[in-house]
Amino acid sequence: MLRLKSVHTYYGKIHALKGVSLHVNRGEIVTLIGANGAGKTTLLRTVSGLTPAARGNVDYNGQNITRMQAEEIVRCGISHVPEGRKLFATLSVRDNLEMGAFVRRDRGEVRGDLREFRRKFPILSERWHQMAGTLSGGEQQIVAITRALMARPELLILDEPSMGLSPVLVKEIFKIIRRLREEGTTILLIEQNARAALHAADRGYVLETGRIILQGTSQMLLEHNEVKRAYLGKGYREVWEE
Amino acid sequence: MKEGKPLWKGVPERLSHELKSVMEKLSLGGQLVQYLFTGVTVGSIYGMVALGFNIIYNVTEMINFAQGEFVMLGGLIMVLCAKVLPLPMAFCVTVAAVTAIGAIMERSTINPLKNTTVLTLIIVTIAVSILLKGIAMFIWGKDPYMMQPFSGTEPLHLFGAAIQTQAFWVLGISGIVVLLLTLFFRKARYGKAMLACADNAEAARLVGIKVNLMVLLSFALSAAIGAAAGAVITPISLMEYDRGALLGLKGFGAAVLGGLGSFSGAVVAGLLLGVVESLCAGFVSSGYKDAVALLLLLLVLFVRPSGLFGNVEASKIKKF
Numbered sequence A: 001m002l003r004l005k006s007v008h009t010y011y012g013k014i015h016a017l018k019g020v021s022l023h024v025n026r027g028e029i030v031t032l033i034g035a036n037g038a039g040k041t042t043l044l045r046t047v048s049g050l051t052p053a054a055r056g057n058v059d060y061n062g063q064n065i066t067r068m069q070a071e072e073i074v075r076c077g078i079s080h081v082p083e084g085r086k087l088f089a090t091l092s093v094r095d096n097l098e099m100g101a102f103v104r105r106d107r108g109e110v111r112g113d114l115r116e117f118r119r120k121f122p123i124l125s126e127r128w129h130q131m132a133g134t135l136s137g138g139e140q141q142i143v144a145i146t147r148a149l150m151a152r153p154e155l156l157i158l159d160e161p162s163m164g165l166s167p168v169l170v171k172e173i174f175k176i177i178r179r180l181r182e183e184g185t186t187i188l189l190i191e192q193n194a195r196a197a198l199h200a201a202d203r204g205y206v207l208e209t210g211r212i213i214l215q216g217t218s219q220m221l222l223e224h225n226e227v228k229r230a231y232l233g234k235g236y237r238e239v240w241e242e
Numbered sequence B: 001m002k003e004g005k006p007l008w009k010g011v012p013e014r015l016s017h018e019l020k021s022v023m024e025k026l027s028l029g030g031q032l033v034q035y036l037f038t039g040v041t042v043g044s045i046y047g048m049v050a051l052g053f054n055i056i057y058n059v060t061e062m063i064n065f066a067q068g069e070f071v072m073l074g075g076l077i078m079v080l081c082a083k084v085l086p087l088p089m090a091f092c093v094t095v096a097a098v099t100a101i102g103a104i105m106e107r108s109t110i111n112p113l114k115n116t117t118v119l120t121l122i123i124v125t126i127a128v129s130i131l132l133k134g135i136a137m138f139i140w141g142k143d144p145y146m147m148q149p150f151s152g153t154e155p156l157h158l159f160g161a162a163i164q165t166q167a168f169w170v171l172g173i174s175g176i177v178v179l180l181l182t183l184f185f186r187k188a189r190y191g192k193a194m195l196a197c198a199d200n201a202e203a204a205r206l207v208g209i210k211v212n213l214m215v216l217l218s219f220a221l222s223a224a225i226g227a228a229a230g231a232v233i234t235p236i237s238l239m240e241y242d243r244g245a246l247l248g249l250k251g252f253g254a255a256v257l258g259g260l261g262s263f264s265g266a267v268v269a270g271l272l273l274g275v276v277e278s279l280c281a282g283f284v285s286s287g288y289k290d291a292v293a294l295l296l297l298l299l300v301l302f303v304r305p306s307g308l309f310g311n312v313e314a315s316k317i318k319k320f
Ligand SMILES: Nc1ncnc2c1ncn2[C@@H]1O[C@H](COP(=O)(O)OP(=O)(O)O)[C@@H](O)[C@H]1O
Pocket: A011, A014, A016, A034, A035, A036, A037, A038, A039, A040, A041, A042, A043
């Protein structure tokens, strides 16, 4: 579905991705792990077109999207929940979600989806007309995820959706991610909590200073000594264990 | 006027009637009505200019200091068009022409500047305003242009005051502009998308909004509103090449007074500024009227930095 071939991305002179290749199959949850500054966010931004690759190839469903603008890529079916949520802070929750469906033309179904999300996440209903910037971190994250889902993406890419949330909320977010997969959405996920991410995912890639140094099934990565030592510290156990 | 016998005693009937109406204007009530009406008329123009500032501010967080130039161009182009076209058509052509100028301005000076700061963009708009003023001087010269009021020169007598019918055109057109804009930003997909760009341009791109199209749209829309204001005020105030700067300044004052970005604030503050100015010019001295407007602005900002109607929460979120 999504395939990156030796992708290089720069911020000015900073070489953030140095030849990354990876793929995501339809229906999978794939996670990226790596230390701060490894280039995880950059990789997602390259996929969604916010910081396009300088060299290499990004293919999506057989289409070359390497040079495509972000506003076009979302029309191909990729929605990106960016790092730090990036809500439309002065718009209401309702308008944030409505803007999420900006690329869609099926007005009636958009309204149906809005109702559906209000039912699924009652917190949205409670805050419906409130400015999104005034919500709590957890509420904002839910708005950010639902806003991305309003585009009805085939591939959802999530950049640290549980950042800054309490353990209970983190659990809630992972529940949402699993449910999305059951509903057929493919997911590419970054999490600072690598253990939880690997438990939710089918496969994972380990990124270090702009290069992929390891890849494999979640099971394999969870048992890999190097990964255990570097990324799977103690703690957070209660968060992912049902 | 001298004290003593009424001046009109003994003059022929018809003339005395006219003089009487002039004198009546000088009664306190009549004066008040007169000044209020003038103030509201001028104020609604300030309000429209302020709306223009706010539209661009809301999308880009920058201030377009060429906003006043749009008004000037609206006035001068209207004078030209009205000579050859029927009024409604002249009005539409004027608005379309200035809208195009606004769009060209954005494409040629704002859009090419990628990855720059808001401050740089603001300075660019100042440069554009100087350029537009220069071009206008080249085309129209330095003298003010007059224009026939839309519906006759005969003033309307109300509560002892003589009101130019053009004032009603000004109020009507600005009312319509405010109504349409409010609907656009509250209800229309593109209206909300423009606000979304202002909040977070990157997130706007991620949901598929073409940000640079929205910026273009904001310039076109502000130019259109400026043109409408200019076209409708010229029969009252005349228009010349360098009128834009002062109008822009007053409009900017109104925008800040009302709370940058707030549309209702812009309108109310514009009216307030116009009325205060007009009362001051009438009852104190016209020399102070500009100072009074600025004084009012300073006072309000001192007490309420986000402006009269600025959303305090929004102003915490926004950059400035
Ligand atoms: N906007 C930016 N400008 C310049 N350098 C950046 C920018 N964003 C990230 N970088 C650099 O790119 C590298 C990768 O960053 P990032 O992708 O954010 O890492 P991660 O998400 O894994 O923490 C880091 O060295 C970081 O300093």
